[in-house]
Amino acid sequence: MTTPLTHTPIYQSREEIVAMQEQKLQQLLAYLNQNSPFYKELFAANNIDIADIKTLDDLKRIPTTVKEDLQTRNDDFMCVGRDKIIEYSSTSGTLGSPVTIALTENDLQRLTYNEYSSFICADGSPDDVYQLMLTLDRQFMAGLAYYSGIRMIGAGIIRLGPGVPSLQWDTILRLKPTAIVAVPSFIHKLIQYATEHHIDINSSTVKKAICIGENIRNTDFSLNILGKKITDAWDIKLYSTYASTEMQTAFTECGHGKGGHHQPELLIVELLDEHNQQVAPGEPGEVTITTLGVEGMPLLRYKTGDICQYYDEPCECGRTTLRLSSIIGRKKQMIKFKGTTLYPPSLFDLLNGMEEILDFVAEVYSNEIGMDEVLLHILPINYTDECDRKIRANLQARLRVSPYVTYVQYDEIQKMQYKESGRKPFKFIDRRK
Numbered sequence: 001m002t003t004p005l006t007h008t009p010i011y012q013s014r015e016e017i018v019a020m021q022e023q024k025l026q027q028l029l030a031y032l033n034q035n036s037p038f039y040k041e042l043f044a045a046n047n048i049d050i051a052d053i054k055t056l057d058d059l060k061r062i063p064t065t066v067k068e069d070l071q072t073r074n075d076d077f078m079c080v081g082r083d084k085i086i087e088y089s090s091t092s093g094t095l096g097s098p099v100t101i102a103l104t105e106n107d108l109q110r111l112t113y114n115e116y117s118s119f120i121c122a123d124g125s126p127d128d129v130y131q132l133m134l135t136l137d138r139q140f141m142a143g144l145a146y147y148s149g150i151r152m153i154g155a156g157i158i159r160l161g162p163g164v165p166s167l168q169w170d171t172i173l174r175l176k177p178t179a180i181v182a183v184p185s186f187i188h189k190l191i192q193y194a195t196e197h198h199i200d201i202n203s204s205t206v207k208k209a210i211c212i213g214e215n216i217r218n219t220d221f222s223l224n225i226l227g228k229k230i231t232d233a234w235d236i237k238l239y240s241t242y243a244s245t246e247m248q249t250a251f252t253e254c255g256h257g258k259g260g261h262h263q264p265e266l267l268i269v270e271l272l273d274e275h276n277q278q279v280a281p282g283e284p285g286e287v288t289i290t291t292l293g294v295e296g297m298p299l300l301r302y303k304t305g306d307i308c309q310y311y312d313e314p315c316e317c318g319r320t321t322l323r324l325s326s327i328i329g330r331k332k333q334m335i336k337f338k339g340t341t342l343y344p345p346s347l348f349d350l351l352n353g354m355e356e357i358l359d360f361v362a363e364v365y366s367n368e369i370g371m372d373e374v375l376l377h378i379l380p381i382n383y384t385d386e387c388d389r390k391i392r393a394n395l396q397a398r399l400r401v402s403p404y405v406t407y408v409q410y411d412e413i414q415k416m417q418y419k420e421s422g423r424k425p426f427k428f429i430d431r432r433k
């Protein structure tokens with residue numbers, strides 16, 4: 001399969017996009033039927049003749065693929081021999097055991113094109129210099145993708161890695177990047193560091209931030225508490241981007257900040273309810289993807305576990321494809337807490353908004369009768385009764401139920417957040433059975 005490196009259909013009409021996707025879908029089905037042990041078996045077991053699947057609507061006749069399939073039969077998704085594999089990426093393993101996603105040379109070119117389009121969408125140009133505040137190691141696909149996409153634009157790159165605010169600021173002042181790529185809660189830490197050390201952030205050269213891994217917006221596209229905290233202190237423009245290793249494709253916001261733009265030449269996207277039916281615009285559904293143009297490990301109707309909403313009216317930027325909201329939650333992380341349903345992102349938003357809290361980790365576990373319990377490990381501004389009272393009262397008021405709270409020191413929080421892969425801080429520990 002070839003990679004569509006020169007043709008960007010994002011401004012085409014809906015009809016043209018559908019026709020392009022349906023053609024690519026048929027190529028994908030023929031390719032899977034020939035090369036994928038997992039999908040060959042799936043087609044046979046479900047009496048699916050791929051010649052009958054012609055339209056996007058026909059796709060519904062194919063059963064979905066779930067993360068457990070990838071975990072238990074990882075190698076059966078591989079469509080090429082090991083001699084064709086260049087890069088072994090892996091998922092972060094936040095939910096269960098990590099999955100290997102192997103990429104061929106063509107897949108790496110596709111990945112490059114994907115982030116090239118993403119950064120162009122986020123107002124990137126050859127004049128930009130990006131400081132990457134993330135790892136390029138540890139089998140982290142996104143780091144590699146950002147690097148190669150930015151390189152294709154012809155912009156400058158500073159590979160600084162995650163953490164260490166003092167080094168980040170030294171480098172910003174010395175090399176004068178125009179943009180940063182970082183986790184939003186780390187951007188907030190950068191601001192705190194600058195304030196403590198009398199660095200005038202608004203006279204720095206940084207004018208925009210590509211925000212990865214955490215939400216900066218509510219589902220109506222307004223900035224959430226973390227997004228507001230950042231932009232209140234620092235006059236920079238925020239662009240959210242959402243991706244996963246399995247889909248090898250990103251949804252990135254344009255300058256209008258109205259959701260992540262779908263790249264239709266790289267992905268077919270469906271948002272499904274619990275019965276695998278497409279939901280309406282503005283309704284929460286599980287992001288379900290079919291990769292287009294992937295050679296090593298293509299996926300067909302793969303349920304990502306991420307719950308989002310979508311919007312399908314054309315964007316002010318002229319792009320016609322659908323836009324995804326920030327992640328409402330991961331399906332498996334849904335907390336059924338004393339009669340209410342809660343997803344970690346909304347809990348994080350609440351904790352981020354409390355002045356008394358410097359940092360936190362939320363832990364969920366099953367109690368003796370199998371119900372979900374929430375324990376918050378909180379690093380407070382100071383350990384006083386007054387601080388404790390305010391935190392508990394605020395939690396009670398906003399959640400209407402009281403989670404357990406324990407106060408921890410700075411070192412303990414660091415240990416909890418970075419103990420696993422070191423790729424990004426873990427703010428959520430799931431110990432449920």
Ligand SMILES: [Zn+2]
Nearest residue numbers: 254256315317
């Ligand atoms: Zn747009």
